[in-house]
Amino acid sequence: MAKEKTTGAKAVVKALEAEGVDWVFGVPGGAILPIYDALFDSTKVKHVLVRHEQTGAHAAEGYAHATGKVGVCFGTSGPGATNLVTGIADAYMDSVPMVAITGNVSSALIGSDAFQEADITGITMPITKHNWLVTDVKDLPRILKEAFYIARTGRPGPVLVDIPKDVQNAELEFEYPETVNIPGYHPPVREEPRLKDAAALIRASSRPVIYLGGGVRTSSAYAEVEAFVELVGAPVVTTVHGKGALPETHPQCLGMFGMHGAKFANYTVQDSDLIIALGARFDDRVTGKLSTFAPEAKIVHLDVDPAEISKLVTATVPLVGDLKLLLPQLTEETRKAFAASGRAEIAPWVKKVADWREKHPLRYTPQGEDHIMPQYVIEQIWKKTQGKALVTTGVGEHQMFAAQYWKTTQPRQFITSGGLGTMGFCLPAAIGVQLGKPDALVIGIDGDGSFQMTLQDLATAVDLKLNIKIFILNNLFLGMVRQWQELFYDNRFSETPLSDLPDLVKLADAYSCLGLRARKPSELDAVLDQALAHQGGPVIVDIRTRRQEKVFPMVPAGAPLNDMIDGE
């Protein structure tokens, strides 16, 4: 690429173009004006004007989740930047590739408590893979190249580039580098993969289980996972971000395990003699009490991030590397081990798991004609969309109902806030997903509490005429908190009942989009059909679900994984 004279602001736009960025989410402001001015001329980079920067960050996440590309968001200095923080922290916890670009006050004012000044690099240090405060415009092309590179490689995550206004206005000879050279950044591998040791454990195991996490999505290793799963023949469990790593309709797939996993999935993990963890990190929401977690299991742990190995659960055999490259080698090594020396009998184990599955299915009890059951709503939407919709969720009971009852059949289909558990994620993420996948049917499963945390961005969805369908499982409670209060705080519902506000149908009307409501099971079918058929913009569906319905089974926080409350 030839050098050309340009400004820092224009260099940002050129870098985005060079990175193939098609959508950016943000809100302009004083300290980022030069970049917005440069953006005005770009024909390749389109900008979504969100109504709050948090939405911009979550939309960038949704876009990245759905497409596998880097999501990009903008914010101005001070509050613009701090409003991005929740989305950046969310992306950090869930390993979502994201580049956040913020304007800052001019270099001469930095450190003077200037108007709308915030030390956003200091603030985001613990929630970014890396961040930069650009002090010299000449560094800008290199920094942007490094930013995209770091965001998407290794274990992906968010990065932030903070650019003072004078640096945006300064001139430079622009040349976008083709390569990066970062002395301290070499996505693994430091250890020789111990494939033979892993294969030997698999060969010897009579009660193996395969545990799939978000890393499968990160490395798009779906075919590799399926080949491995079918060779080993073991039951498969997933995390919430592992949903879709193997179709949940696959006979070996037991779905999600952990705090709200199915009993049969938790029993399987707990009783296994070998856990093969692929792109997962043994989060407390899946392990339950660590000291009692799968007491007889040896652990094969394959992950791209060496710091996840033996962080919580000591790996018997660690395998550090990219799943997509390493798993086929493990499959091959396992195949050889089976051929050379046979393997332990697993049929009785598979039978035992099948028996658990039959005896302890996921279930709920319909409560007559006055109560819409939230689980039933998820099942119905799944049926009506043949399980093909892309789903985003908020955080709370509705999210766990969706995780339990939405049988994810495709990769990148179930998009949620897992690690950080950010209420308000659903609508912003749905916006990003729909822009990344314009032809897909995108539905949101949200709660009434969660929806209200970011509902202002209905305007954004309407502006863009996005056909997203937000189904609000409305129980007039902060339901998950209420559930804990009922179970562990003696029914003392401190600050969890929500008033019946706003009127979601009128709200939809105020935003010039379609609003629908179902209060009884008899009304549900027609409302769902109408919502799914609606074109020309978003639809908000207020579904009044049974107020005191709880998510079961449940492993209480700090309890062993097989010690589940089932509500019966």
Add this chain to the structure above:
Amino acid sequence: MERNETMPSTSTHTVSLLVENKPGVLHRIAGLFSRRGYNIASLTVGPTERPEYSRMTIVVLLSSKTVDQVVRQVQKLVPVVEVRELSPVDLIERELMLVKIRTPEKNHAELRALAETYEAKIVDVSPDALVIEASGNSGKLDALEDRLAGYGIQEICRSGRIALERGFKTLAPPHLK
């Protein structure tokens, strides 16, 4: 099967880092230690044979289990070029200490003799105070500190540990050797 929920007993580890000499690096490293609850006993930072890199020596109070975790987490920081726990067997460690003692002049000769025993120097003398400079490993400085306690220590300043490994091994990764 070991589950890392309960911490085994703690001990001291010397972790050496080669880091890019850029603004904010100390903040990133100190922030990681505090955020993950790693207990810093001392931290030193200074220039190296290459102007673009600095070397940090961090003494941490940890179990051996978590020191691997510390190293792996620190390695993830982009400006950290290399990090390793230095083997206690091959460790050359030094610390510098200045001690100000308020004591009448009649004790000065005695203190001079004591300092000599510890290969320390008296670097400032006034009628009722003197300053002793000592260097060596932390154990030696601790011992000297104990001996001086009876003379009325007014102020102590210790530099924290710096350390290298014996032999030809260096911390730099292959591409920097």
